[in-house]
Amino acid sequence: MKVSIIGTTGYGGGELIRILHSHPVFQIHSIHTTRDEIRISQEYPHLSGIFEQTLKKLDVEKIAEGADLVFLATPSGVSGKLVEAFAGRDIKVIDLSGDLRFKNGEIYREWYHHEPVNEDVLGQGVYGLCEWNRTQIATANLIANPGCYPTATLLGLAPVVSQKLIDSKSIIIDAKSGVSGAGRSPSRGTLFPEINENFKIYKVNEHQHIPEIEQQIKRWDDAAGAITFSTHLLPITRGIMATIYVQLKNDLNTKKLLQLYEETYLNEPFVRIRPEGQFPAVKEVSGSNYCDIGLHADRRTGRLTIVSVIDNLMKGAAGQAVQNANIMCGLDEKAGLKLIPLYP
Known part of the structure; x- marks a missing residue:
């Protein structure tokens, strides 16, 4: 083709x-x-x-x-x-x-x-979050590829939001991205002397990906409220880490929640769930189409912490676009994307 x-x-x-x-x-x-x-x-x-x-x-x-x-x-x-x-x-x-x-x-x-x-x-247009909208993607002619931050965030939140296991008005997302997320056009904020050995927050409560995340969350839970979403710039080239904090409705432990995530993403080739006590790092998905997720339920506070990492240029952009194209055209979803992450 x-x-x-x-x-x-x-x-x-x-x-x-x-x-x-x-x-x-x-x-x-x-x-x-x-x-x-x-x-x-x-x-x-x-x-x-x-x-x-x-x-x-x-x-x-x-x-x-x-x-x-x-x-x-x-x-x-x-x-x-x-x-x-x-x-x-x-x-x-x-x-x-x-x-x-x-x-x-x-x-x-x-x-x-x-x-x-x-x-x-x-x-x-069909929203191309592959793991959660595959049926519509398969018959579409026009795909809206999700944003990088929304991809990491939504894949991390989806199992508990769709099952209504959390207070969907309690969502706080602390997200961090490598400099390539700002694009290739030069700007003072992404110059080497500005970003090297530095770590800064930007677009506080004003990032354009906020309504995209809220729109999809409301499709899973129409009672969902506004989210708190903070974005930070890391002194690295690639990678996104979204650390998400939510309040659990019931007394669920980490083991049960990990079982839910493992069952939800069992047949998803590009989502990997970490074992209890382990959390992903951005380098472990660099150059690949994987989204790696780790989580922990704090029995003391009743809050769940979800850590979701992707390569912003791959699963957050081009990789997911090709995954969408594969699904649209009836091909093997993994075609062209069987890339082992670059490490170190």
Whole structure:
């Protein structure tokens, strides 16, 4: 099957090339940019002699005629316009931005400060949290790839929220990300002297992923309230750790809760549950599509602590996008994603 990538020069687009270059079914038909037409290896020298396609100017009609599926690794506010341009054409679309994640366009406008996508197009989009929405993904033509923080958070919360085992108004999320999550465009806050040997909080109670997390939690428990969500920047390149604190409704111990998580994710190839007393670290999923989860129920306070880690560029972006594409196209969900994490 032929695939095209728009937005190839960003980190997410670069990861898509890395995965798809070795995919057993998908073939990279074309890569696109709004900038100069150059060989991708001039932008990413690590691809020299491996992948030497030329970045082409964006032409929606030609892409739709030549490819079966297109990945949009473009910024929010740009992707939405491209989705509308591809609407009604015979091509599947996976959008890695936030433009399709909200069914309520006003929420998108408030948090992303862009005009929302046309309601008819929004209605066609399926939220691509693979482990919890596989049936809809399998029949979709338009996928909203989840955000990186929401992926780690929702996979960690889903078993206890969906079973209504927690007070869903008590959710506190302390999340941390590597610098690649800020994208490839330079900014003062991500300069080496600013981030090296440093650790800082940002977008306090204002991160654009807050409503995305709340929207999905309410689908599992309509009594859910607002969350407290804090984000921090780590002096590392890749990785997200979401440490989540929730109040249990009943006296459940760690062993019983781990059994629930193990049963819930038993047949999920990319979610790994740690044994009691063990907790994951970001390096243990680096370069892979895995989400690793550990947890502990504190009998003294009645609170459950959930630790969920992913690679923000993989399970948090390109890896999950390819997982969605595999499901959409009826392929082995693991195709192209059987990558052992990079360690150390």
